[in-house]
Amino acid sequence: MREITFAQALDEAVAEEMRRDERVITLGTDFTGNPHKEFGPARVRFTPISESVLTGMGLGAAGCGYRPIVNWRMVTFSFVAMDQVVNQASKIRYMFGGQADFPVTYRCSTGGGMNLAAQHSQSPYSMWMHVAGLKIILPATPADAKGLLKSAIRDNNPVVSFECSRLNAVAGPVPDGDHLVPLGVADVKRSGSDVTVVGLAYYVQEALAVAAELAQEGISVEVVDPRTLVPLDVETIRASVRKTGRLVIVDEAPPTCSAAAEIAAAVVEDSTTFRALKSAVQRVCAAPVPVPYSPTLEKAALPDRAAIIAAIRCTLK
Amino acid sequence: MREITFAQALDEAVAEEMRRDERVITLGTDFTGNPHKEFGPARVRFTPISESVLTGMGLGAAGCGYRPIVNWRMVTFSFVAMDQVVNQASKIRYMFGGQADFPVTYRCSTGGGMNLAAQHSQSPYSMWMHVAGLKIILPATPADAKGLLKSAIRDNNPVVSFECSRLNAVAGPVPDGDHLVPLGVADVKRSGSDVTVVGLAYYVQEALAVAAELAQEGISVEVVDPRTLVPLDVETIRASVRKTGRLVIVDEAPPTCSAAAEIAAAVVEDSTTFRALKSAVQRVCAAPVPVPYSPTLEKAALPDRAAIIAAIRCTLK
Amino acid sequence: MADGNDALIALLRNMILIREFDELALNLREGGKIYGTVHPYVGQEAVAVGVCANLTDADRVTSTHRGHGHCIAKGADIKRMMAELFGRVDGYCKGKGGSMHIADFAVGMLGANGIVGGGLPLATGAALAAQLDGKGNVAVCFFGDGAVSEGEFHEAMNISSVWKLPIVFVCENNQYAANNAVAVQHRNVDLALHAGSYGMPGLTVDGNDVLGVREVSRTAIERARRGEGPTLLECKTYRWYFHAMRAVRPPETRPAEEIAAWKARDPIARMSTELISRRVLSESDLGGLQRQVRADLEAAVAFAEASPFPDAGDILVDMFATA
Amino acid sequence: MADGNDALIALLRNMILIREFDELALNLREGGKIYGTVHPYVGQEAVAVGVCANLTDADRVTSTHRGHGHCIAKGADIKRMMAELFGRVDGYCKGKGGSMHIADFAVGMLGANGIVGGGLPLATGAALAAQLDGKGNVAVCFFGDGAVSEGEFHEAMNISSVWKLPIVFVCENNQYAANNAVAVQHRNVDLALHAGSYGMPGLTVDGNDVLGVREVSRTAIERARRGEGPTLLECKTYRWYFHAMRAVRPPETRPAEEIAAWKARDPIARMSTELISRRVLSESDLGGLQRQVRADLEAAVAFAEASPFPDAGDILVDMFATA
């Protein structure tokens, strides 16, 4: 299979979908992969720095037959557009009784680890998860990035694509042809029997590295990648926990009301899964601070392999 | 003790703090309790409908020695100001190394139950909880409303005051004099031994009603009101669960990544509390939809006493 | 312009229908038959009617919290509007939306909106779609003087002008945003002035003169249809009643003389007089028109009352489109 | 105006210091000594220096992602700035902020800001505080041509004008927002035009002429000090380099002639020539000045390198003020 980077995979997804359907258009202050060269200025729009109107325009044009991809670039910049996300995009279909569809895709990058400091190192997916009415993808590999983003663009609902910056340069195999990954299906990235580690984005890779390391001491770690945050494939996660009896969740957002909190709650509110659980759930998340700039502090703020290993050992005690 | 409504209690809190400290000022498109009559137009500012600049102005003026209270009115309207909340207010102190304090209070109303439909029936506190750097209050009684809001105004950090609309007309005793309730201290509103019900805002009252009802069949319900969402008094909640062995959380936000999810996660990640837990945790939350207008649907969307009772019985099975 | 009498009468009829619809809505709300908040459009009828007279179903509008007038003027069915207010399954939103969220995509009415300024980006998106379609259709965005203070106004104006989108920004300056007079919100109370900095035309019109509104907005709409870009149109008008009501009508806070002066400029009386003086209509025709409107509204209420409440079990229906 | 030579020399010295600071920062970033993103201010020095020459520590400014120049011009200590870039405990933010978040509240520098437009509301709040204080102090808000597209610009302009806040909005129109030329973002590329719709004066000045900037901004600042309200000041300028760099310098995408034309209008060369021709300074004084600046920067780097990295155990320090 071809090996391409995460960033290339995302660019390919956009280009293929734009080729496939001319109603797909894209708006942003800048683009990777030069789509304007192939698709021209009508469909690829360089915009003023006006995220709020762009977000609403994407939604409005979607309601009028187009399939816009709005690129906020960093998730940080989407906060100026939050009204259009929370009050409009997430509610518009239901509130209007389903009379129209709104096939718009919002893309943005997330995450820390590159010394970009508080404002440019955010992973706030749980804020979008909480708002009922948005689908959300969060891929961890180039193949999933391509397959999920293509599915997102074809989906007839507002979908938010969170794209972890630290993964951009990571290369991996991507199937040829029209590679699609369905929304709402988690992926067991490594099978194991002692403890379930649910990792998100960059931390899927880290969890896999930890699993390989711990395998040498005979600890069998199952790594589950939800891939889609809404709809969340709770059943795959619960099934894994029923098998292993132990749960660690790893993500770089702060823990409070996070995706990690949701996964913990979803597991312990199911009777069968709760009864199968042998030890306290462990969340390995960021320190509850804005991500600091200095390397020593940023390292202290974000999860690392040592923290994942410590949490796993804790569940095995 | 004097009985006043929740709404009056909040008005009194503002008036008393404005009397006490002339650096307290307030900004909003409208005010209850006519503070402009007593404090004049310099300190009580009627504003254009510009929540984003108001939010940042409050923060900026706080950094320059004032203690602004910015009233967004409905939480809905704060979403146009989310950049100033997430990217500025929550990060500014830490990001600048603690060189200044930002004593600003943001107030808004929350909740459904009044047929105001999707955009005007929101309870998204968990989105603010997730963002590290904001303190958050959510009172359920007139006394707590007054005492917490006064503490919020005196706090030297950005504090968000979520004020449940359905409680506005509820009356209750409020101590005379300078009544303060400290931030970060939960309140066991009713003591019991069989099951812990953590209620938020309006649902504290509902949980108490349910507790009284179930007491007649010999089920002893402990009702815990966190009152402050950040800092969350996890220890009081965990202690209650260690006593009762069962946990139900009731709130009108949708469940995903909610305060209820956080409380569930905080309980099951503590080993001792986890071991004391006898049955699966139950979340009684809103349906994962924008709140619908029609009475039959709104009733179906929001939790009610029957749902609380069913959840309690479920934990006792 | 050369008008058939029918077109002129339709303008008057639509204004009367809007007024009677909202008077009725207030009564129904007081009577507890409908729920939530009602924002009456009474006094401003000439704006919606005058502008929408230039539009077809393929042109799209966005509206505000005060949206009934725009819905009716854009051609929505009052039966389904009424059923929506009653929270019934035959309402436009199957009872999920209520007064503040009525939409009828089939006639190009993209929805009322509970967020001040919230419709502006959506309308801009509709204009982008119209531009890409290339069929000469346009988008029209209705909003209040209050919305001009929101950032979304500015962003929508700016990008529309840079991209020459086929859109008309219709500011209904009714002198107040809730309880705040326009001078509390803006230094320049002539809001059409904002057009200049975006390099687009700014027009002002007497918003109580339906023929004037129709004519001036036609200029702007035709410009948009020709691909020459957006226009900001300010319609000076006034709301006769309170900002909004829930269970009870709130007390009046504005100066009595101000209200009286604006009521003397009633857009409906003015158009009636005009049509009678032009002999387009007789006094008795007018009476007939009014009776017909009331009959239609009674039928709408009957339709709404006959429609069932949504089933609680359908709570999750309409959440997501199938992919 | 009557200037001491010292004041004139200070203007030149500050511009040189800013330029050399940023040239050094780029090298340090390339060398991996500092982290994250650096946005060089080279070419725009006259704006920060000319405006801040009229301010005292009691006046407050907000800045942008391209903030080093504003910090230095407002009187921040380059040692602590450098230590911040190095991520050390003696940095202004104790290493928590880095290049995009340097602040020095003691000299009225309320912070760089990574959000385009994000500083405008904060500055408006500082202006409100100054108005309430009633001591004639002002706020100044620096922002780029790109920020003019954001809603926060409009909201800040509007409320400042309605409340006559003592604030000056300084738009540094450097012709680009990242890779987008100003004409991609705005139909009117003369951004001072926006002032009119808010009923405030709009001034334009050659942003590469430090004396001109100082004079024109003084007018605006004095107006604000007198309580007469805000001004929008557009400074036409140009950034010499790329928008930003991380590990490597990105390739140039702008026309070579355009860059050359603007470099020919170097604000520092211009002011040097001016002062030499006025005999305020000799060529050799200028050389001395430049050597002094370099020595100061070397000392700053030494200070930064001597400062320890923050202790990982302090990760929670500074989160919340004690109540």
Ligand SMILES: Cc1ncc(C[n+]2csc(CCOP(=O)(O)OP(=O)(O)O)c2C)c(N)n1
């Ligand atoms: C973003 C936002 N802020 C505040 C409100 C509350 N609100 C609803 S209508 C209104 C006044 C709107 O005034 P205007 O735009 O002039 O419209 P009008 O009511 O006069 O038709 C306000 C403040 C809101 N709905 N949305």
Ligand SMILES: Cc1ncc(C[n+]2csc(CCOP(=O)(O)OP(=O)(O)O)c2C)c(N)n1
């Ligand atoms: C709200 C927001 N959107 C996008 C960005 C990304 N961004 C950073 S700087 C920049 C260009 C800013 O241009 P301008 O305001 O002209 O300032 P300049 O860089 O020219 O100094 C962009 C798009 C951001 N930081 N914030």
Ligand SMILES: [Mg+2]
């Ligand atoms: Mg109005």
Ligand SMILES: [Mg+2]
């Ligand atoms: Mg620029």
